[in-house]
Amino acid sequence: MDFLVFIKQVPDTDEVKVDEESGTIIREGVPSILNPFDEYALNLALRLKEGMEDEVNITAMSMGPPQAKDALKKCLAIGADRGILLSDKVFGGADTWATSFTLFKGVEKMGGADLYFSGQEATDGNTAQVGPELASHLNLSSMTYVEDVLDINPKEGYLTAKKETDEGFIKLKSELPVVLSCMTPPDFEPKIPGVKEIMKAKNKPLDTWNHDDLGGTEEEYGLEGSESQVISTYPPPSKGPGEKFEGPAEEGAEKIFALLKDEGVCDD
């Protein structure tokens, strides 16, 4: 069986600073990491692989600049068997629509897979759209907010999964193949690759495919192929600091109490 995990390299949003004047992100000095949701998706794929009788090949695929190879190398060290980077100047500036199209072309070139995984969302854009949009391109069903795959039966062509909904968790059964957008459970502990795994990963195939490899016209990709256009960015408006009190707890409590009365939250 072939598992395909879509991953993204993202700036560590905890470390991101904004240039207040230009309203853009200062990327310099900000570490790049493997999107945490994707890391969970890969770990889930690995766990399923270990529990299966059939031989399973896990490919990690990403669209990004050349340095996104680092994120794929990490995937190989964690346990993916193959890495594919879709990288070309033409792919730059893509929205979710153009991104899902590019990944779709990558899947086509690869020859498809039996099960697809992605993180529920990326921590930089937080759109959660690429998984379902990719499923539409592939003419497959998608399942979002998947916290776990409970059972997979390739012979009968189905899996069961635990999915989070607005009303709680449900158990679903889906035909294979399907595109899973995976939601990190609170108790997830990522697998940290050791030196041996990192060395072993150096011998695993890691390919880069560009626009020529994927085919299609330039207009279909990147900024040109994007249907949503960012026209401006700016730092979030700050409320301005409110009142700050430092002193004995009793007086602090009185301050709060006074404000609660002002707001009418408690009876006067």
Added chain:
Amino acid sequence: MIKIDREECIGCGECVEVCPVDALSLDSEEKAVVDEDTCTSCGLCISTCPTNAIETKIMARKGDTSQYSGVWVFGETNDGNLKEVGPQLLGKGRELASEFNDQLSAVVIGSDVKDAAAKCGNYGAEKVYMVEGEEFDQYKTLPFSFAMSQLISEFKPRVVLYGATHLGRDLAPSVAGRLGLGLTADCTGLSIKEEDGEKLLLQTRPAFGGNLIAEIVCPNTRPQMATVRPNVFSCPEETENSQPEIIEREVDLNPELFKVEILERLSGEEGEVGVEEADVVIAGGRGVGSEENFQLLEELADALDGVVGCSRPIVEDGWLSKAHQVGQSGKTVSPKLYIACGISGAIQHKVGIRDSDTIIAINKDPEAPIFDVADLSVVGDLHEVLPELLELLGGEDGS
């Protein structure tokens, strides 16, 4: 959209038969042709074609934008009840519709949604498009996105808004992918921008974990679609007996669209605690110190008729269930009062509470980032401040 390989097509007409929206026909050369405006990319013809002459060719829907008018709101329901985000979007939708000089409509899909449809009218929808049937009893991606795509293809709205709930964030990208549309996720603001004489939907959303706000337009594809966070817009007053025009459509679902089956609701999971709807949220972070210490927050919540929320680490440590989590990966809240106790204030948390009317923060660390967004910052130990506060509140009760 789909692409038909004319060389491979043998003119059997199987695809014409199976197409639920009559988008396929045979031309004079006995080859299948597709009407691109009607096709909803459901993909049924692909699996039916005996010679594999059809493949998906999802293309951006860049037609004549002037054909599209009307603002639509997807009226999300649960067990037939209209969820709050629908009326909130109808309130905002009314403003947008007036500026576009358009009608405001709602869409409801489900097994028993006549009441929900009527309720949409009470919140301002002039028309309600309704798809009703047993097969829509529970939300499933493909049947719902197929029904939605069919309505959009037939009635051509200018704008479609969905709540950025789990359901909305599943349905909207599925529709966008199927129809080839631009879509903006998790909007926190909607307005109108005029560009080249045409009024466009200007969509505002946080990016990079809330460090940046982006303004986005979708100039070429129609409808312009967005998911909008619950509680960003306030709910308009409900009027009675509005009697909106109900337009009911049958949607013919092929069994092929049921690739996913819901087996059961998983028990043992705590349901909603209502942090999203509450007027008062008392939230705790690592500074609370232990699971037992949340008792203090519970008492304060009781005294103020609020609910207890928490930051992400509390859920990771298993002290409270995910239903309590406030922040970007949890719930976005907009209460009248938010009291953050022992929460340092990671950007992801601050994004989730930004729309609160009043924020009070209690933290030992005078440099805690949560103080940047607080109306009242109290530097101190919550284990000392909260008992004092409870005493003051208790005294009120007794008087």
